[in-house]
Amino acid sequence: MAGTSVTTDRRARLLRALAREPNDRPPVICTGGSMSGVPEEVVARSGYSLPEAHLDAAAMAGLALAAARLTGFESVGVPLCTTVEAEVFDVGINLGDAATEARIVQEPYERSADVARLPPGQRMQRGRVGITVEAVRILAATAGDLPIIGNLIGPVSVAASAVRPEAFFRELRTRPAEAHALIEHVVDFEAEFARALVAAGADVIVIHEDTATPALVGPKLFEQAVLPHLHRLTEAIKQTGARVLLHMCGSIERVEQQLDTLRCDGFIPDAAVSVHAFGCSHPQLAVVGNISTFLLHQGQPGQIASLGTRLAADGVHVVSPACGLASATPLANIVALTHAIAGESVP
Amino acid sequence: MPETPEDLHEALATAVLELDEVLTADLCNKAVALGYDAWTTIEQGLIAGMNRAGKLFDEEEYFVPELLIASDAMYAGLGILRPHISQANTIHGRRVVIGVVQGDTHDIGKNLVRIMLEVAGFEVFDLGRDVPAQAFVDRAVEVNADVIALSTLMTTTMTQMSKVVSILEEGNIRHRFKVIVGGAPLSQQFSDRIGADGYAPKAAQAVQLARQLTGLVNAAA
Secondary structure (H helix, E strand, O other): OOOOOHHHOHHHHHHHHHOOOOOOOOOEOOOEOOEOOOOHHHHHHHOOOOOHHHOOHHHHHHHHHHHHHHHOOOOEEEOOOOOHHHHHOOOEEEOOOOOOOOEEEEOOEOOHHHOOOOOHHHHOOOOOHHHHHHHHHHHHHHOOOOOEEEEEEOHHHHHHHHEOHHHHHHHHHHOHHHHHHHHHHHHHHHHHHHHHHHHHOOOEEEEEEOOOOHHHHOHHHHHHHHHHHHHHHHHHHHOOOOEEEEEEOOOOHHHHHHHOOOOOOEEEOOOOOOHHHHHHHOOOOEEEEEEOHHHHHHOOHHHHHHHHHHHHHOOOOEEEEOOOOOOOOOHHHHHHHHHHHHOOOOO | OOOOHHHHHHHHHHHHHOOOHHHHHHHHHHHHHOOOOHHHHHHHHHHHHHHHHHHHHHOOOOOHHHHHHHHHHHHHHHHHHHHHOOOOOOOOOOEEEEEEEOOOOOOHHHHHHHHHHHHOOOEEEEOOOOEOHHHHHHHHHHHOOOEEEEEOOOHHHOHHHHHHHHHHHHOOOHHHOEEEEEOOOOOHHHHHHHOOOEEOOOHHHHHHHHHHHOOOOOOOO
16 A cells, blocks of 8 residues: 555545545545444454553554554554543543453542533643553654544533533533533643644544434534534634544434534544435535444445445545444454455455 | 312423423422322323423433433422322333443433333333343343343444343343343344344333333234
């Protein structure tokens, strides 16, 4: 794959795709974060291990890079989990292992107002924020033409893990001012985190608003309580010059038009969303997606390759899994996808 | 304030539906003071209101925050009325073991299903979240459950569900339990594929499914 001409530079191809400029073909990527491309088989062959790679910048970068090499995904992304921001807000984390993802085990607060307000700079010193930023810096020096993706969990989802989620979603209705103040506080930190990731070399920031989705809070509350904060965060990231992508799980049908108000370059929809229809109604957004991760795990390489080819024909700008990969996903299935898109035969 | 038990039940159902915990508690206290039958008040008032909220949830008029606040109102009312239940009620005694599968700690959906199952008279054993497959089976055997209900929000942990089915099959006890699955990334096809007995996309439909599978209503109804 490595080459010097413009068409084979993987960073340039992704940036063209996100700008919806003509491309030789769509790139095929896996963002990291909630869509971490490190199933067990990849970890086993990488020379790195989990959870250790969550805790060490060189190992995090090394595993991300090894994963790209093994899978053929044309991007490297960190962190390799969804728990970095939560940990910064005192959430109890189980870092898991190669078979089971890192996950939240204890949300510390019952009320939004109970969460301490620390300056963003102070939060940046906590948990694995520094490790993640350093991993990007290492990738910037080692990943060659692979585009680097920094991943953030959406601010409302982070707030809904600092405060016990049920309590938080009640407060969005019963004490909206307190809930909003907490989300604002999360956005302040995440904007700082994003600036550090971009300064370290991230080309793209992906926001994974994985809990506070329209399907969960409803279109009205989404518009009042989620969208304005996403707006402020995307605005802050755009100012750094990086590209911004948004991923939300579930149906987005009733909020689709609202998404247009965000300053995103692209959107990664759920596997159930028709990318063709989505692309037609949002010509200003790059459509990234949306390979069913269930198919990636359970399907046959041939089926996966044809879905990838069909999505490319349907006009996705970038091919990517639609959501998180199961740890038991066979490497051969991922390779079938990346080779189908890159137009290479599977060795 | 309502004049008859029927009026009060209706007002109570409306209070739960409209997420008014204070009014719900007031009306329950009034029912106690007036000597209205506590069980009927629970059934015709609180549960009727919660079922209406559940229906709006299924119709995507209400979402998770609304359903949670409605259940707060219902439980506040239950706390007032429960000590006044006089006779043994016609509880059907069906048992459900429920939990979020290992690797996932998103439990809002599971909690909503638990609430709606309790409303429908099921005895629910909630194993919480991040529950290993074996733990579902052990608990189901221990309490002689009718149904094992598995929840996950994440695509990464869906396969834990087939593990539960496999453990049941390996132990030759698959026939003793109905396995139902739910969660945002799931589908009927997924349920069929892993050999579960049913899938429901929404909380109230999960209750209907559990009722059908345990013979409380016939499947065609």
